[in-house]
Amino acid sequence: MLIIRLQRVGRKNDPTFRVVLTDSKNGPKSGKYLEIMGSYDARKGKAQLVKDRIKYWMSVGAKTSGTMNNILVANKVVAGKKVNVLPKRKKVAEAAKDASKGEKKVEPAPKS
Template sequence: MLKIRLKRFGRKKQPSYRIIVIDSRKPRDGRAIEEIGFHNPITNKSQINLERVRKRINEGAKPTETVQQIINQLEKEN
């Protein structure tokens, strides 16, 4: 099953996340099938390719709760 989830990168105490599509059995920082955006919790900036998200959800991918909140926030802004 595919998941749309966060992949952590950045320095210690300065997290930044990529929003990725990955098999649910793979580790958090494993090789992604596709990168569809990023989220920086320190500056509260996010960018997501919503077309790709919708396509992946239609194919059966499930977003995590955190990613779903980020998607909902971006859809409200647009």
């Protein structure tokens, strides 16, 4: 399956991304892609997109990553709502259970 995602190309502390079309099995850092469809400067929040190619590949069946979908919606390339891309938080009760499992009960030493 083809996916439109971001590929980081910037220097350290200077996040700049390419908008690439790649196979979903390729990792984002693999450097393997079929087509470059723009760039995104994360510090300035500016995206330079090849809109007609993005629309074409989406019509053929390519999917977008969550972040890429939000960028496309913000730049009005596609219509729709933004997707929540933040990781899900654990519930408080589950977090307390996980913490108690990691702790071992310490028994006082026997007195002789």
